[in-house]
Structures are given as C-alpha cells and as structure tokens.
Amino acid sequence: MTNHTVNSPQFFLTAPSPCPYLEGESERKVFTHLVGDKAPALNDLLTQGGFRRSQNIAYRPACETCRACISVRILASEFNSTRSMRKNMATNADLVATEYHAEPSNEQFKLFRRYLDSRHKRGGMADMSISDYAMMVEDSHVDTRIIEYRVKVEGDGLQEFPAGPLVGAALTDRMSDGLSMVYSFYDPNATARSLGTYMILDHIERAKALGLPHVYLGYWVEGSRKMEYKTRFLPQEHLMAQGWRRYQG
The missing domain is CATH 3.40.630.30 (Gcn5-related N-acetyltransferase (GNAT))
Known part of the structure; x- marks a missing residue:
C-alpha cells in the first residue's frame, strides 16, 4: 500500500450513486487514504476541513448539484x-x-x-x-x-x-x-x-x-x-x- 504524507495526500473521486439522505439526489465523495505515521496529523487537518473517517479512508461529499451536507x-x-x-x-x-x-x-x-x-x-x-x-x-x-x-x-x-x-x-x-x-x-x-x-x-x-x-x-x-x-x-x-x-x- 502506498504511504501518503500530510503534505502530499492523493485524492480520488467516487462515481455518482443514489443519495441516502435526500430522495432524487445523487452523491459523490472525494477521499484519500489515512495510513502511516502521518495519519493522525492528516486526520486532524482533514476533519477540521469537513472530512470524515471510515477505516483508513478520509472522505467528504463532492456532489455536483447539492451542498446539503454540512459538517457540525x-x-x-x-x-x-x-x-x-x-x-x-x-x-x-x-x-x-x-x-x-x-x-x-x-x-x-x-x-x-x-x-x-x-x-x-x-x-x-x-x-x-x-x-x-x-x-x-x-x-x-x-x-x-x-x-x-x-x-x-x-x-x-x-x-x-x-x-x-x-x-x-x-x-x-x-x-x-x-x-x-x-x-x-x-x-x-x-x-x-x-x-x-x-x-x-x-x-x-x-x-x-x-x-x-x-x-x-x-x-x-x-x-x-x-x-x-x-x-x-x-x-x-x-x-x-x-x-x-x-x-x-
């Protein structure tokens, strides 16, 4: 598995899929990997920027026509x-x-x-x-x-x-x-x-x-x-x- 640093993470975009929250909308997510000894600092930075963690992935919505998801x-x-x-x-x-x-x-x-x-x-x-x-x-x-x-x-x-x-x-x-x-x-x-x-x-x-x-x-x-x-x-x-x-x- 490739290691990513805080300074140079690689980001990827998912294909559209049905939104689980709003009927008729579709969602896309931008994500990167949280691995290696830089993962805690990167997770801090990304969470403060609206990302969420799931296993070793940090993601956030990147929907084309909707901005309904708001970090709290x-x-x-x-x-x-x-x-x-x-x-x-x-x-x-x-x-x-x-x-x-x-x-x-x-x-x-x-x-x-x-x-x-x-x-x-x-x-x-x-x-x-x-x-x-x-x-x-x-x-x-x-x-x-x-x-x-x-x-x-x-x-x-x-x-x-x-x-x-x-x-x-x-x-x-x-x-x-x-x-x-x-x-x-x-x-x-x-x-x-x-x-x-x-x-x-x-x-x-x-x-x-x-x-x-x-x-x-x-x-x-x-x-x-x-x-x-x-x-x-x-x-x-x-x-x-x-x-x-x-x-x-």
Missing part, C-alpha cells in the same frame, strides 16, 4: 444542556462507560447487528458481517477508542471490565482539538433511554475533561429527519464556505 462540531467548553438533556443524564445514571483501545468483540457485534436490523435495514451497512465489523473498528492508523456503555450491576465497583449488559458503544477518534464520533450504536429496544443523545452528552463531558474544545458529529443535512437531532447540541459550529461559523438555529 459542538463547542464543548461552552455547551449548555437543556432540561430534557439533564433528564436524559439522570435517566441513564445507572450506566457505566468504559473506554478501551479499538478492539472488536462478539458482544459488540451482536448489539451492532440488532441496531442495524432495527434502524438501518436498507442502509449501506446492512449486510456487514462480523469480519466487516472488526475491520471497521480495527482498521485505523489514528488514535481510535471504543467506549462501551453498560448497565451497572452490584459488585462492579471500578473494575476494568464491568459485567453489566452492553447497551451502547461508540467508536471515537481522539484528535488534537476534539473528539470525533466516528460511529455509535445502541440497543434499539431501550427507547426510553435515548441512548444516542446520552452518548453525545457523554462525549461532551469527556472532551471537557480532556481540555478539548470540540466534539465532531459528522454531517447535518437540512431536511433529513434522521439528522435533525444534531442541531440540538448548542452552541455549535457549521463548516461553511467562509470557514467554521457559529450556528444560529
């Missing part, structure tokens, strides 16, 4: 939780979050499959096997962690491997200026917990504790119902033609 990052140090968010944290006070190096497990995959089968039956990840999942987690040349969320059980204490049932997991990159939530999934039956919201709130607290200013959420698409939740976490910035700009709502 939460200003963690300024974040103000709403009443409903504080209620969410209280509801999930019985969870314990444990951070590990990016290593897959059968338990994670079972939860991942349940999540996909419930929420994304027709998505591009619908047919992922356990080996595909392992690649998604392990194939990273940057500082990637997996955070497991489990229900506390009596006797867990502060042990390294909590014994409670796994209800959520987040694959997360730690960068120089923030945390990037690469992918998260959770128990689709635990609707009362609103685990998607909880994991974002947990990442905001983690970024604060690390002294990192941002939590990167990926793309927001105005008009896409499945993306509406991202604009609830304020204050936040959107990457526009003029650079990162504070979102006014």
Whole structure:
C-alpha cells in the first residue's frame, strides 16, 4: 500500500450513486487514504476541513448539484444542556462507560447487528458481517477508542471490565482539538433511554475533561429527519464556505 504524507495526500473521486439522505439526489465523495505515521496529523487537518473517517479512508461529499451536507462540531467548553438533556443524564445514571483501545468483540457485534436490523435495514451497512465489523473498528492508523456503555450491576465497583449488559458503544477518534464520533450504536429496544443523545452528552463531558474544545458529529443535512437531532447540541459550529461559523438555529 502506498504511504501518503500530510503534505502530499492523493485524492480520488467516487462515481455518482443514489443519495441516502435526500430522495432524487445523487452523491459523490472525494477521499484519500489515512495510513502511516502521518495519519493522525492528516486526520486532524482533514476533519477540521469537513472530512470524515471510515477505516483508513478520509472522505467528504463532492456532489455536483447539492451542498446539503454540512459538517457540525459542538463547542464543548461552552455547551449548555437543556432540561430534557439533564433528564436524559439522570435517566441513564445507572450506566457505566468504559473506554478501551479499538478492539472488536462478539458482544459488540451482536448489539451492532440488532441496531442495524432495527434502524438501518436498507442502509449501506446492512449486510456487514462480523469480519466487516472488526475491520471497521480495527482498521485505523489514528488514535481510535471504543467506549462501551453498560448497565451497572452490584459488585462492579471500578473494575476494568464491568459485567453489566452492553447497551451502547461508540467508536471515537481522539484528535488534537476534539473528539470525533466516528460511529455509535445502541440497543434499539431501550427507547426510553435515548441512548444516542446520552452518548453525545457523554462525549461532551469527556472532551471537557480532556481540555478539548470540540466534539465532531459528522454531517447535518437540512431536511433529513434522521439528522435533525444534531442541531440540538448548542452552541455549535457549521463548516461553511467562509470557514467554521457559529450556528444560529
């Protein structure tokens, strides 16, 4: 495999394909490889420029007729939780979050499959096997962690491997200026917990504790119902033609 440096990455363009977010639109992506010892610095630079990481690939939309995908990052140090968010944290006070190096497990995959089968039956990840999942987690040349969320059980204490049932997991990159939530999934039956919201709130607290200013959420698409939740976490910035700009709502 060819190594690329931060100063001279090679970029490629995908062929058009149907857009998964907006009916009638087609998408194209520009991408490059994140490999070698320069990958962390390149990932930082590209994420700040609106790219996302998937395994050892950094990509961003390059659609010919649409600019609906907008990169979003939460200003963690300024974040103000709403009443409903504080209620969410209280509801999930019985969870314990444990951070590990990016290593897959059968338990994670079972939860991942349940999540996909419930929420994304027709998505591009619908047919992922356990080996595909392992690649998604392990194939990273940057500082990637997996955070497991489990229900506390009596006797867990502060042990390294909590014994409670796994209800959520987040694959997360730690960068120089923030945390990037690469992918998260959770128990689709635990609707009362609103685990998607909880994991974002947990990442905001983690970024604060690390002294990192941002939590990167990926793309927001105005008009896409499945993306509406991202604009609830304020204050936040959107990457526009003029650079990162504070979102006014």
